[in-house]
Amino acid sequence: MKQFIDFIPLLLFFIVFKLEPRELELLGLHWTLGGIFSATAVLIASSLLVYGALFVAQRRLEKSQWLTLAGCLVFGSLTLAFHSETFLKWKAPVVNWLFALAFLGSQFIGKQPLIQRMMGHALSLPEPVWRKLNMAWVLFFIVAGAANLFVAFTFHDIWVDFKVFGSLGMTVLFLIGQGFYIARHIQTPPETPSQGA
Template sequence: MKQFIDFIPLILFFIVFKLDPLTVELAGHSVELGGIFSATAVLILASVVVYGTLLVLQRRLEKGQWLTLAACLLFGGMTLAFHSETFLKWKAPVVNWLFALGFLGSHFIGDKLLIQRMLGHAVQLPQQIWTRLNLAWVAFFLFSGSANLFVAFTYQEIWVDFKVFGSLGMTVLFLVAQGVYLARHMHDADTQDSKD
């Protein structure tokens, strides 16, 4: 569920991006809605609200959520400041590649792999399986970042659609595949425990 909370700002970004351009009066100011720049402003605002609410309710944010928020503020802010969507197009690839780097780095830094730190409290698996799973996350984030970059600069007319639905679809498919993989190995772990 919490993975999908991260998509709320992105979905709002998509909705505002797809609006026919219109001017709305808000607190005595005229606000333009529709298109990339108003959608970027909504993305920034929604990210601050979503992650701010999570911070208040949970009294903490995960490192990935901090990274996502910082990237949104940086790339979204640069998009608005320089009035160029190029900066926003780099956000998804950079964030995905930083996540890949984090998962890969956990092979060399710390006593547990990143995926093991995330799921180890709920699942018992042999170290070899944790390693494969962690490397699968590295591959997923590398692929996701590369796919986002390719679409953003090759198919500019659909990059926003891909950013929302492509990213969400890839994430759902990967999580389902991970669930199937884990279910198979959890069954093996149960069988191994009953033999002991």
């Protein structure tokens, strides 16, 4: 459910981006709906609403949600202020690389790698497996950032499609691979002898 909630602003961004630009009048003001700049405004507004509602409901946001929100606000605001989509094209690579840096840093700082802190309550894995999984996430975020950057500045016509669906597809494939890897190494707690009759 959390992943779907995080996806709402991106989905709204995609829908508004794909609309043919048209002029609307609302409250005596003229607005353009459709295209990159109105989609960016919708991305910022919907991110504030979604993460604001989550913060009110949960009394907190996860660090990844704070980072995503900050990236959206900074790069989205720069896109609107300078009327240049270049800033927004840098959002996904920079956010992915910051996640990679956080996962990499956790290999050396703290008692557990970041992936173990996130999933350790649900899984029991040997310590070397946690470290390999964590490094796999580092590599995934580096590759995802590079792929987003390459597509954004090479294939101008499809970069938004890739940002929404290509990144999602890469993540799903990576999670499936991770699932197979975890299944080979998962440790089951030893059974306690049942009380005899």
